[in-house]
Amino acid sequence: MNSPADLPFLPFARPDIGPAEIDAVSAAMRSGWVTTGPKTKEFEQAFTAFLGGGGLQSIAVNSATAGLHLALEALGIGPGDEVIAPTLTFTATVEVVRYLGADPVLVDVDAVTLNIDPAKVRAAITPRTKAIMPVHYGGLACDMDAILAIAKEHHLKVVEDAAHALPTTWRGTLVGQLQSDVTVFSFYANKTITTGEGGMAVTHDPALAQRMRTMRLHGMSRDAFDRFTSKTPAWYYEVVAPGFKYNMTDVAAAMGVEQLARLPQFVQRRQDLATRYHDQLAPLPLTLPADAPQGDTHAWHLYVIRLRADAPLGRDEVIQALSDRGIGTSVHYVPLHRHPYWRDRYQLTPEMFPQADAAYQAMISIPLFTAMGDSDQDRVIAALHEVLG
Numbered sequence: 001m002n003s004p005a006d007l008p009f010l011p012f013a014r015p016d017i018g019p020a021e022i023d024a025v026s027a028a029m030r031s032g033w034v035t036t037g038p039k040t041k042e043f044e045q046a047f048t049a050f051l052g053g054g055g056l057q058s059i060a061v062n063s064a065t066a067g068l069h070l071a072l073e074a075l076g077i078g079p080g081d082e083v084i085a086p087t088l089t090f091t092a093t094v095e096v097v098r099y100l101g102a103d104p105v106l107v108d109v110d111a112v113t114l115n116i117d118p119a120k121v122r123a124a125i126t127p128r129t130k131a132i133m134p135v136h137y138g139g140l141a142c143d144m145d146a147i148l149a150i151a152k153e154h155h156l157k158v159v160e161d162a163a164h165a166l167p168t169t170w171r172g173t174l175v176g177q178l179q180s181d182v183t184v185f186s187f188y189a190n191k192t193i194t195t196g197e198g199g200m201a202v203t204h205d206p207a208l209a210q211r212m213r214t215m216r217l218h219g220m221s222r223d224a225f226d227r228f229t230s231k232t233p234a235w236y237y238e239v240v241a242p243g244f245k246y247n248m249t250d251v252a253a254a255m256g257v258e259q260l261a262r263l264p265q266f267v268q269r270r271q272d273l274a275t276r277y278h279d280q281l282a283p284l285p286l287t288l289p290a291d292a293p294q295g296d297t298h299a300w301h302l303y304v305i306r307l308r309a310d311a312p313l314g315r316d317e318v319i320q321a322l323s324d325r326g327i328g329t330s331v332h333y334v335p336l337h338r339h340p341y342w343r344d345r346y347q348l349t350p351e352m353f354p355q356a357d358a359a360y361q362a363m364i365s366i367p368l369f370t371a372m373g374d375s376d377q378d379r380v381i382a383a384l385h386e387v388l389g
Contacts, residue, residue, distance in 0.1 A: 010379060012328035013190035016266065016371040020258040028254035036060075036217070036247040043253035046260055047200055050167075051176045056202055057209035060253060061216055064163045064186035064199035066246035068133075069096040071159045071182035071201055074211040077102050077130055084124050085133040085161075086116040087335040087348075088356040093135055093161050094336065105129070106336055106346070108353045113290045114138065114304070117355070118146035125150075131157040136165035136175060138332070139192070139270075139299030140292060144170045144178050157181045163199075164301035166192050167267055172295060176202045182212075187252075190369070192266055192299050193259035195252035219243030269370040270300035273377060277303055277368070280381045284388045285311040287362075302332055303368040306359060311388055315362055321387045322366075327380055330365040 028039050044058040051058075061067045077083060079101035085094050087106040094104035107120035114137045121132055132151055134142040144160075151158045160175060162168070163186035168175045176183045182205075185191075187198035203209050214220065219241035248256075259266075278288060287306040292298035307315055319329050335356045337348035350357040366380055 007326050007379065009326045010328060010367055010372070010376055012330045012365065012367050013369045014371050015189050015194045016262075016369065017194075017255070018258075018262075020261075021255045024254040024258045025251055028250045031250070033250045035249050037250045039250035039253040039257065040248050043248070043256045043260070044200070046257055048202070050260055050263070051174050051202065054177065055204050056177065057204070057206065059201045059203075059209060059212045059216065060248035060256075061199045061201060061246045062248055062252075063092075063197055063246075064161070064184050064188070065092040065096060066216070066244065067182075067184035067199040067201035067212075068093065068159065068161060069099055069244070070212040070215055070246060071184060071203075071208075072096055072100055072102075072131065073215060074208045075131060075157045075159070075181060077157075080128060081130040082126060082128040083131045083133055084121050084129060086135050086137075086356070087337045087353045088114055088137065088333060088359065089135045089161065089336065090163075090333055091336060091339065091342075092163075093133060094342070097133075102130070103128075103346075104342075106342070106348065106353070109137070109356045109359070110143075111355045111359070113140055113142075114356075114359055115140060115142040116147070118143055118150060121147065122150055125154055125156075129154065129156060131159060131181075133159050133161055135161040135163075136168055136299075138289060138302035138304055139164045139168055140290060141165065141168050141170035141175060141296065141298075144180075148179055160184065162186075163188075163191065165299050167263060167297060168299045169292070169297040171293075181205065182208060187256060187259075190301075192270070192301055193256065193263055195248070195256040195259070198248050198252045198256065215241060215243040216246040217243060218245065266370045267297065267299060270368065271298070273368050273372070274298070274300045274303055276374075276377055277366070277381070281305065281384060284384060286384075286388070300368060302365050304332060304363050304365050305384075306362040307364070307388075308362075313387060315364060318384075318387055319364060322364075322380075322383055325379075325383045325386075327383055328367060331360070331363055332365045333360070335360050 081102040158180040
């Protein structure tokens with residue numbers, strides 16, 4: 001029998017890229033369109049169709065961070081404004097608030113779901129508050145009924161950070177089709193589908209969609225694809241705002257079209273892996289991640305275990321023990337209130353965020369990706385039983 005040292009390293013995540021994606025990228029490169037062009041439009045249309053259409057518009061960008069920035073800019077967020085967001089997220093969620101000269105107001109999360117706590121959102125509202133940015137942590141939907149009700153009551157905008165949440169549902173509706181102003185998805189390498197780098201902002205508001213399209217490419221009134229493919233002279237354009245360089249390339253979009261077609265099988269595989277973890281890890285001194293409510297879909301971007309107080313080892317010791325056995329892990333996330341920039345600028349302390357801070361000190365993200373086989377998962381389960389049993 002192989003010892004752990006004899007087995008190949010099992011990474012925390014690995015993209016699931018097959019011949020269809022490779023062929024599509026090659027075809028895009030041969031087509032002559034390697035920047036934003038017909039494949040980007042095809043990907044946007046396919047993404048809208050996947051979410052169900054209904055007046056939705058999709059704007060492809062080069063990262064979810066770019067999409068969040070475009071969303072807040074289109075909504076008019078600026079200096080003096082406040083945007084409420086959870087502390088348990090990646091810095092990209094709130095760095096875009098600072099791009100615009102506004103201030104993020106960080107709040108704690110729910111102890112079970114690790115999603116933003118609506119009660120904390122309500123308590124954080126001030127006359128400067130202009131928007132709420134819920135993050136669907138790990139692929140589990142936030143309590144969007146409560147968040148949207150608070151937003152309506154206080155006339156606030158809602159931008160969903162759905163980087164983890166394709167194809168998550170809330171009360172039977174796909175994230176992206178809820179009544180938020182804008183929802184932003186990520187296609188980073190470890191997400192449920194990938195374009196290498198990339199993202200998609202979706203909205204039902206035509207004016208917001210138009211503003212985001214304009215601002216994603218230098219604030220030009222016409223994008224390069226429209227100008228360069230016109231059958232009549234169409235060199236003229238106008239710069240209507242100081243925009244950004246946030247467009248997606250056709251090379252990335254070609255991969256995205258193929259990945260999107262495989263998403264149903266991807267999410268089924270993630271669900272199967274999560275179910276096996278639930279069953280096999282239940283006897284250990286762990287708090288396992290919350291599943292979606294009955295009838296809803298959890299995207300299972302992450303599988304985050306938390307060590308209970310009766311665990312024989314601490315978080316860092318378990319991470320090291322798994323590494324010694326050739327198993328990669330991660331931690332999602334070091335809460336923002338612990339990072340020097342956010343901590344010092346806003347005078348934040350762990351005591352202000354007891355649930356997020358306690359979760360952070362106990363959490364480990366273990367491997368869960370569609371390209372891992374049952375034998376890979378068995379290694380993780382066996383190692384955790386060996387270390388914690």
